[in-house]
Amino acid sequence: xxxxxxxxxxxxxxxxxxxxxxxxxxxxxxxxxxxxxxxxxxxxxxxxxxxxxxxxxxxxxxxxxxxxxxxxxxxxxxxxxxxxxxxxxxxxxxxxxxxxxxxxxxxxxxxxxxxxxxxxxxxxxxxxxxxxxxxxxxxxxxxxxxxxxxxxxxxxxxxxxxxxxxxxxxxxxxxxxxxxxxxxxxxxxxxxxxxxxxxxxxxxxxxxxxxxxxxxxxxxxxxxxxxxxxxxxxxxxxx
Amino acid sequence: xxxxxxxxxxxxxxxxxxxxxxxxxxxxxxxxxxxxxxxxxxxxxxxxxxxxxxxxxxxxxxxxxxxxxxxxxxxxxxxxxxxxxxxxxxxxxxxxxxxxxxxxxxxxxxxxxxxxxxxxxxxxxxxxxxxxxxxxxxxxxxxxxxxxxxxxxxxxxxxxxxxxxxxxxxxxxxxxxxxxxxxxxxxxxxxxxxxxxxxxxxxxxxxxxxxxxxxxxxxxxxxxxxxxxxxxxxxxxxxxxxxxxxxxxxxxxxxxxxxxxxxxxxx
Amino acid sequence: xxxxxxxxxxxxxxxxxxxxxxxxxxxxxxxxxxxxxxxxxxxxxxxxxxxxxxxxxxxxxxxxxxxxxxxxxxxxxxxxxxxxxxxxxxxxxxxxxxxxxxxxxxxxxxxxxxxxxxxxxxxxxxxxxxxxxxxxxxxxxxxxxxxxxxxxxxxxxxxxxxxxxxxxxxxxxxxxxxxxxxxxxxxxxxxxxxxxxxxxxxxxxxxxxxxxxxxxxxxxxxx
Numbered sequence: 204x205x206x207x208x209x210x211x212x213x214x215x216x217x218x219x220x221x222x223x224x225x226x227x228x229x230x231x232x233x234x235x236x237x238x239x240x241x242x243x244x245x246x247x248x249x250x251x252x253x254x255x256x257x258x259x260x261x262x263x264x265x266x267x268x269x270x271x272x273x274x275x276x277x278x279x280x281x282x283x284x285x286x287x288x289x290x291x292x293x294x295x296x297x298x299x300x301x302x303x304x305x306x307x308x309x310x311x312x313x314x315x316x317x318x319x320x321x322x323x324x325x326x327x328x329x330x331x332x333x334x335x336x337x338x339x340x341x342x343x344x345x346x347x348x349x350x351x352x353x354x355x356x357x358x359x360x361x362x363x364x365x366x367x368x369x370x371x372x373x374x375x376x377x378x379x380x381x382x383x384x385x386x387x388x389x390x391x392x393x394x395x396x397x398x399x400x401x402x403x404x405x406x407x408x409x410x411x412x413x414x415x416x417x418x419x420x421x422x423x424x425x426x427x428x429x430x431x432x433x434x435x436x437x438x439x440x441x442x
Numbered sequence: 443x444x445x446x447x448x449x450x451x452x453x454x455x456x457x458x459x460x461x462x463x464x465x466x467x468x469x470x471x472x473x474x475x476x477x478x479x480x481x482x483x484x485x486x487x488x489x490x491x492x493x494x495x496x497x498x499x500x501x502x503x504x505x506x507x508x509x510x511x512x513x514x515x516x517x518x519x520x521x522x523x524x525x526x527x528x529x530x531x532x533x534x535x536x537x538x539x540x541x542x543x544x545x546x547x548x549x550x551x552x553x554x555x556x557x558x559x560x561x562x563x564x565x566x567x568x569x570x571x572x573x574x575x576x577x578x579x580x581x582x583x584x585x586x587x588x589x590x591x592x593x594x595x596x597x598x599x600x601x602x603x604x605x606x607x608x609x610x611x612x613x614x615x616x617x618x619x620x621x622x623x624x625x626x627x628x629x630x631x632x633x634x635x636x637x638x639x640x641x642x643x644x645x646x647x648x649x650x651x652x653x654x655x656x657x658x659x660x661x662x663x664x665x666x667x668x669x670x671x672x673x674x675x676x677x678x679x680x681x682x683x684x685x686x687x688x689x690x691x692x693x694x695x696x697x698x699x700x701x702x703x704x705x706x707x708x709x
Numbered sequence: 710x711x712x713x714x715x716x717x718x719x720x721x722x723x724x725x726x727x728x729x730x731x732x733x734x735x736x737x738x739x740x741x742x743x744x745x746x747x748x749x750x751x752x753x754x755x756x757x758x759x760x761x762x763x764x765x766x767x768x769x770x771x772x773x774x775x776x777x778x779x780x781x782x783x784x785x786x787x788x789x790x791x792x793x794x795x796x797x798x799x800x801x802x803x804x805x806x807x808x809x810x811x812x813x814x815x816x817x818x819x820x821x822x823x824x825x826x827x828x829x830x831x832x833x834x835x836x837x838x839x840x841x842x843x844x845x846x847x848x849x850x851x852x853x854x855x856x857x858x859x860x861x862x863x864x865x866x867x868x869x870x871x872x873x874x875x876x877x878x879x880x881x882x883x884x885x886x887x888x889x890x891x892x893x894x895x896x897x898x899x900x901x902x903x904x905x906x907x908x909x910x911x912x913x914x915x916x917x918x919x920x921x922x923x924x925x926x927x928x929x930x931x932x
Binding site: 204205206207210211212213214215216217219220223224226227228230231232234247248249252367368411412415416417418419420421423442 | 443444445446447448449450451453454457458585662664668670671672674677678679680681682683685693695696697698700702703705706707708709
């Protein structure tokens with residue numbers, strides 16, 4: 204069987220190359236994977252995207268951050284083990300990443316910080332018990348009591364056709380997501396929902412032009428794909 | 443297995459070749475050579491067109507009926523005396539009544555050397571095999587078709603027409619020479635006999651063959667530092683990957699022959 | 710192709726002949742045709758002495774060969790300081806007897822056109838007056854009408870036939886006829902015969918017996 208079949212041009216990208224492309228995008232533009240309110244992200248930059256604090260009555264806003272590691276993709280057929288709740292079907296990709304969630308725990312009981320990434324409050328300094336929400340607007344850009352956790356995230360999804368800079372591109376759409384070992388189950392469900400929404404938004408910012416998939420070696424107007432074949436993305440079209 | 447595979451069939455290869463050949467534009471060269479017994483200086487232009495592509499595994503792109511349209515401007519020095527003898531007008535005496543005999547001295551008409559410019563154009567067709575060559579030049583991966591062997595250019599009718607053009611040019615170049623009138627036909631015939639078909643092919647072949655054999659036909663170029671995404675703002679710099687290796691070959695994937703580019707990349 | 714028929718501009722296909730009837734010194738100059746370049750000097754001389762010997766002695770002819778010599782002085786190879794050259798006879802002084810003829814000619818095809826300019830009014834190639842002549846080898850086939858550029862009304866025709874040389878035998882046959890000359894006598898501005906027929910490469914002698922001073926110039930060249 205010919206590569207081009209009934210078309211003039213054929214392109215195939217193995218999953219290793221696809222991961223190289225995604226790694227290059229995420230490493231060059233890490234702000235796509237790191238979001239936070241002003242206590243964690245003092246200003247938007249290449250490294251991180253500043254977002255608004257979560258408003259809540261009686262508080263100056265809940266300070267938060269979300270940071271993902273560069274996702275690793277596995278194209279059908281399955282090479283990367285998945286939790287039993289997920290399965291990789293034809294035309295799908297799986298994704299593995301780690302999410303670090305942080306909040307700036309302002310006020311309330313002091314608790315020793317066992318997260319090495321958090322700031323320690325000096326226990327010798329007395330606090331005014333009436334001051335549950337100290338006005339720390341002068342200290343914005345500096346999380347005073349960060350509390351963080353890391354979660355392993357697995358997901359499956361499919362490719363979508365999109366546009367980047369006026370040319371055809373592939374995008375990544377989420378079908379299902381699973382956290383591992385979070386209890387109770389209800390908390391896992393809430394977090395899975397939250398992370399699914401976050402991951403969908405992050406994936407929406409990740410697109411790869413079709414021309415980049417074949418290093419612009421030949422002009423290609425896709426009429427078939429791009430689609431996930433077996434461990435590769437392929438497309439066919441006209442010259 | 444290569445990480446990225448891009449392939450085109452013969453139809454796309456034909457479109458690619460037509461575009462690249464048209465992009466070559468007009469080629470030019472100049473220099474000095476010989477035309478039979480004459481030393482010539484020349485300026486030649488050539489333009490390639492047409493050609494039917496046949497992909498042949500494992501690494502040949504055959505171009506049939508590749509056409510080269512060419513035009514030559516050449517000039518050579520013609521010593522007329524090499525072809526027709528100098529004219530010797532003897533002493534002539536007339537008798538003038540009541541005066542006597544008056545005589546002219548002998549006069550030698552020495553033929554000059556004239557410059558003969560010739561301008562002529564025609565075309566030639568040939569079939570060439572291109573080998574697929576990969577090179578990394580100035581951080582650019584280049585995939586090119588390189589002519590294998592020396593194409594045999596058949597000039598045919600063009601040589602006869604060029605001989606005719608040379609004859610006309612000689613006649614025009616000597617027209618001003620006193621007393622040449624009766625000898626132009628003899629001179630032209632002698633010059634053309636000296637040049638001959640062999641002289642023309644001996645001139646044209648080495649000049650025109652490099653227009654084909656020396657041409658590298660671009661297939662594709664890939665920067666070693668390949669831009670995946672352009673810059674999209676102050677927080678979105680351009681994204682690059684490194685093309686670690688690039689290869690190209692002709693594959694027979696039944697029922698088609700396809701030109702295939704293979705690459706490995708890293709982030 | 711234009712026939713360079715002009716007695717005012719002598720080339721290697723032309724001769725100027727002048728007969729000197731009276732003893733004396735006749736200075737002259739060799740100048741570029743057209744007059745530009747002459748400096749008024751007449752550095753060369755024809756010395757005419759009394760006839761010696763018999764009264765019925767045949768007229769003798771002395772030939773003078775003219776060449777153009779390039780000269781440079783001053784900075785070598787710098788055209789700003791160099792004299793482009795001058796016409797020089799092979800004999801700066803010739804001595805002839807009264808009644809003899811002197812014939813000037815340049816044998817070099819590359820020599821630019823020149824004129825003989827005598828100090829005496831009758832003596833010069835730019836106006837043929839008395840007992841003089843102009844010869845010309847015709848190098849172009851066709852019918853050539855000649856006139857007097859000085860406006861005397863002189864007019865004649867020379868028809869030059871193409872020998873139709875096809876091969877070397879034809880060439881030899883034609884060459885054998887080049888020694889034939891044709892005489893045209895011009896008296897008081899009238900040529901006799903007024904029309905002549907010759908072969909390409911043959912010579913016509915225009916002998917001027919007497920007249921107001923004429924030129925033999927191809928119609929269309931006179932100005």
